[in-house]
Amino acid sequence: MKQSRHNFRPESLMMSYGYKPELSEGAIKCPIFQTSTFVFKSAEAGKAFFEIAYGLRPRAEGEEEGLIYSRINNPDLEILEDRLSLWDEAEDCAVFESGMSAITTTLLEFLSPGDLLLHSTPLYGGTDHFIRHFLAKIGVQAVSFKPGMEQSEIEAQIEKTGLAHKLGMIFIETPANPTNALIDIELCHRIAQKYSTSQKKVMVAVDNTYMGPLWQHPLKHGADFSLYSATKYIGGHSDVIAGACCGSKENIARVKMLRTFLGNMAGPWTGWLLLRSLETLKVRMEQQAKNAEIIAHYLNSHPKVEKVYYLGLIPKDSPAYVIYRKQYLSPGAMLSFDVQGGEAEAFRFLNALQLIKLAVSLGSTESLAEHPATMTHAGVDPAHRQEIGITSKLIRLSVGVENSEDLIWDIEQALAKV
Ligand SMILES: *Cc1c(COP(=O)(O)O)cnc(C)c1O
Numbered sequence: 001m002k003q004s005r006h007n008f009r010p011e012s013l014m015m016s017y018g019y020k021p022e023l024s025e026g027a028i029k030c031p032i033f034q035t036s037t038f039v040f041k042s043a044e045a046g047k048a049f050f051e052i053a054y055g056l057r058p059r060a061e062g063e064e065e066g067l068i069y070s071r072i073n074n075p076d077l078e079i080l081e082d083r084l085s086l087w088d089e090a091e092d093c094a095v096f097e098s099g100m101s102a103i104t105t106t107l108l109e110f111l112s113p114g115d116l117l118l119h120s121t122p123l124y125g126g127t128d129h130f131i132r133h134f135l136a137k138i139g140v141q142a143v144s145f146k147p148g149m150e151q152s153e154i155e156a157q158i159e160k161t162g163l164a165h166k167l168g169m170i171f172i173e174t175p176a177n178p179t180n181a182l183i184d185i186e187l188c189h190r191i192a193q194k195y196s197t198s199q200k201k202v203m204v205a206v207d208n209t210y211m212g213p214l215w216q217h218p219l220k221h222g223a224d225f226s227l228y229s230a231t232k233y234i235g236g237h238s239d240v241i242a243g244a245c246c247g248s249k250e251n252i253a254r255v256k257m258l259r260t261f262l263g264n265m266a267g268p269w270t271g272w273l274l275l276r277s278l279e280t281l282k283v284r285m286e287q288q289a290k291n292a293e294i295i296a297h298y299l300n301s302h303p304k305v306e307k308v309y310y311l312g313l314i315p316k317d318s319p320a321y322v323i324y325r326k327q328y329l330s331p332g333a334m335l336s337f338d339v340q341g342g343e344a345e346a347f348r349f350l351n352a353l354q355l356i357k358l359a360v361s362l363g364s365t366e367s368l369a370e371h372p373a374t375m376t377h378a379g380v381d382p383a384h385r386q387e388i389g390i391t392s393k394l395i396r397l398s399v400g401v402e403n404s405e406d407l408i409w410d411i412e413q414a415l416a417k418v
Contacts, residue, residue: 099229102243189222232363
């Protein structure tokens with residue numbers, strides 16, 4: 001849909017973009033197209049649809065992709081993909097039944113046996129496991145770097161493997177979960193360019209779950225992919241598992257092709273739930289960020305709290321602050337803090353909460369608290385865990401849309417029990 005006179009912002013388009021009511025009996029909302037297959041108008045039309053879907057010939061001017069079969073495409077998914085593309089200003093997007101399938105499908109499509117993968121640490125546990133176990137098994141070697149490392153140090157890590165010429169992809173997560181450490185996407189783009197050749201482009205993929213799609217736009221900083229667990233902010237109500245991958249038309253066509261054959265696309269019901277969620281995405285996230293700011297400052301002055309890890313509290317004279325100003329539009333709504341003591345004190349706090357729920361996951365309307373060392377990051381090697389700051393006194397909060405005074409009341413009474 002081209003706007004001739006005015007460029008509407010994404011939040012204004014989330015209710016209508018890409019949907020034509022006249023194709024659905026005038027229904028104002030996109031129905032759930034709960035169907036496995038689609039009727040072709042003629043045998044010739046069916047043949048033409050397959051030629052495009054399987055890339056057998058280039059698309060003619062103005063030729064649209066026809067609806068074939070819900071593993072290949074479905075209106076709920078296509079409209080969702082168009083709307084998700086708007087936030088990152090991406091050319092295209094592919095949606096999946098989980099964040100893990102978005103991540104693994106992208107890694108599998110752009111890496112081959114013998115390749116080297118460079119990634120940041122810490123990574124989401126599921127991603128880390130896939131890289132260390134599955135990719136290793138099929139002959140993809142991985143090498144990691146830490147937030148704060150300089151370009152020369154990262155390049156030294158790559159060179160040490162003896163596989164620099166085989167570097168295929170750089171995969172990063174910024175801010176890192178749960179410590180909120182920042183990684184410079186532009187720096188990763190420079191490294192990718194340096195190791196790219198005329199034969200092979202090194203891809204940069206960013207897991208944007210923590211700050212996207214509102215507050216960080218990786219494609220603008222040179223990334224090729226912006227990946228999501230749509231289970232988190234995009235879904236936003238802790239009631240659906242889903243994922244997405246945004247990027248160029250050319251790259252997403254490859255991701256969608258592998259998705260067709262792995263069969264891990266999102267279903268129409270998942271697509272419909274996310275369409276509904278997208279309508280309130282911006283108001284939810286902004287309210288969550290407002291609440292997080294109040295909580296972060298409250299915790300920062302509390303005598304039983306040793307340290308708060310929050311983007312809005314990064315010291316102005318630190319290198320991380322430069323990345324923060326360049327890459328982020330908000331400090332976000334995820335924060336962590338060290339409570340005075342260790343596991344016993346952290347558990348006392350978590351068990352005393354009355355409004356905030358004790359659960360993993362993040363980005364939802366309700367506030368959630370968890371203990372990374374024994375929960376989300378229990379699988380990380382203990383020495384490595386200590387090194388990256390995931391200690392037994394660390395608590396992670398995902399801030400929701402509740403009244404901030406109620407949240408502060410809950411945190412205050414729970415800290416009093418520590
Ligand atoms: C939750 C999460 C994932 C995995 O997504 P699922 O939807 O659970 O498959 C990946 N990366 C990050 C940062 C996450 O928080």
